[in-house]
Amino acid sequence: MNKIVVIGAGTMGNGIAHTFAQYNYQVTLVDTSSTALESGMANITHNLDRMVQKEKITDKVKEQTLANLITATSLSKCVEDADLVVEAATENLDVKLAIFKELDNLCPEKSILASNTSSISITQIAAVTQRPEKVIGMHFMNPVPIMKLVEVIKxxxxxxxVLQEIMELSQKLQKEPVLVNDYPGFVANRILMPMINEAIETLYHGVAGVPEIDTVMKLGMAHPMGPLQLADFIGLDVCLSILEVLYRGFKNPKYAPCPLLVNMVRAGKYGVKSGEGFYNYSTSRKAEVVANQFKR
Known part of the structure; x- marks a missing residue:
């Protein structure tokens, strides 16, 4: 397995492409938007520069990583000899089903089709293809080049x-693959998202403010980042999508998204990527507390 195609040049997609390329796989990063591809490649270069500065890699590794990467705006030619395709598009079922239908038609029989989905059923995705035995989940964590975990969803x-091949491949990327079965939210988000949602509920009910909630979880529970700031970095729209998948999948009110989260997403407050969520990131990625506007 050497030729990898990654679909989606956003945060997760460019991180996945970076990681494969750094470990000497030939990678094509695909996105329908040339602007997104330019941004994605700029992000990869920036992250490689930081790794060089921190002496995590050498200049030679950086140059080789970039040499292993090409970009494309069309799937048809770049997947014709792909060993593995990793879909990292938006967390939307219809979008993913459409992509996998197209991949099934375009990819050779040998190709393994993986989704970086954080909550959507791999079984449901596989059902729109003629090769369900070759469809699997590879849920990387953000930032991909740094975080060790890969949830491998069967x-x-x-x-x-296919399962063993992907487990071994993940290890070659210096990751720790963990096998999980295909149920809503898998393991990571089935546990994480209710915690984030409860933190938002705590804010919504006026129990404490944003920095206070995050400080309690950082100092009291030894979390490296508070749940509200973490939600901002994940993307509040992504958090909402995952909670909706959990709520539909389990029919349990404990997964119902907090009304505050719903309203913030409606207002376009997605967190870091929009410049504002529970914190303000308009001047830098450093979190600055937003004026108290979260009361019911």
């Missing part, structure tokens, strides 16, 4: 051969 029909 769909109902995923073959043992």
């Amino acid at each position: 769909g109902y029909s995923t073959s043992e051969e």
Whole structure:
């Protein structure tokens, strides 16, 4: 396995492409937007520069990583000899189903099709293809080049051969793959999102403010980042999408998104990527507390 195609040049997609390229795989990063591709490549270069400055990699590794990367705005030619395609598009079921239908038609029989989904059923995605045994989940964590975990999600029909190949591949990327079964939210988000949602509920009910909630969790529970700031970095729109998947999947009110989260997403307050969420990032990525506007 050497030729990798990554679909989606956003935060997760460019991080996944960076990681494969750094470990000497030939990578094509695909996005329908040339602007997104330019931004994604700029982000990869910036992150490689930081790794060089911190002496995590050498200049030679940086140059080789960039040499292993190309970009494309069309799937048809770049997937014709792909060993693995990793979809990292938006967390939207219809979008993912459309992509996998197209991939199934375009990719050779040998290609393994993986989704970086953080909550959507791999079994459901696989069902729109003629190769469900070759469809699997590879849920990387952000920032991908740094975080060690990969949730490897086995769909109902995923073959043992494909599963083992992806587990071994993840290890070659110096990651720690963890096998999980295909249920809403898998493990990471089934546990994380209710905690984030409860933190938002705590704010919504006026129990404490944004910095106070995050400080309690950082100092009291030894979390490196408070849940509200973490939600900003994940993207409040992504958090909402995952909670909606959990709520639909389990029919349990404990997964119902907090009304404050719903309203913030409606208002376009997505967190870091929009410049404001529970914190203000308009001047830099450093979190500055937003004026108290979260009361019911």
